[in-house]
Amino acid sequence: MSQTIELIPGNTLITATPEEGRQLAVKMSRLIIKATQPDAAVRERLRGVYAEDPTMLIAIGHTVAAEFATIAAANNYWR
Template identity: 40%
Template sequence: MEKWLRSLKTKTPQEGFELAITLAQKGVQYTQPSEKIRKKLRPKYSQNAKSLISASQVIAINFQTIAAANNYWERQR
């Protein structure tokens, strides 16, 4: 896999949230490297409430980590 994550530091909480989503997506890609299989599975989990809640939880945990790494955006200055 390519080296794509340079830092958890972001300028804003919005950028931090977007990074959290990217981390979740990359986690799926590392776990299931076959794009063909991911595309095959997506219709099923994209309509499953439990799967969507689980995805949201992963993003939230990632966002907590990023927020801490950014010192909660310097305590809102």
């Protein structure tokens, strides 16, 4: 993995709103894939695969849910 890729934008889990926290969850899950497959052309090709595959789309959703759980706890659920 390229150590030069930033894994957490802004280097914080704290966000102003749940919506921003959700966006961060999406970004964090994508950055792991980017770090594992740094070639943008390959990632673009794979995007065409998973965007049409329901099993993969569901798995992406599950992964984002896991990231979001951590972010939501960090923000005390924006209560």
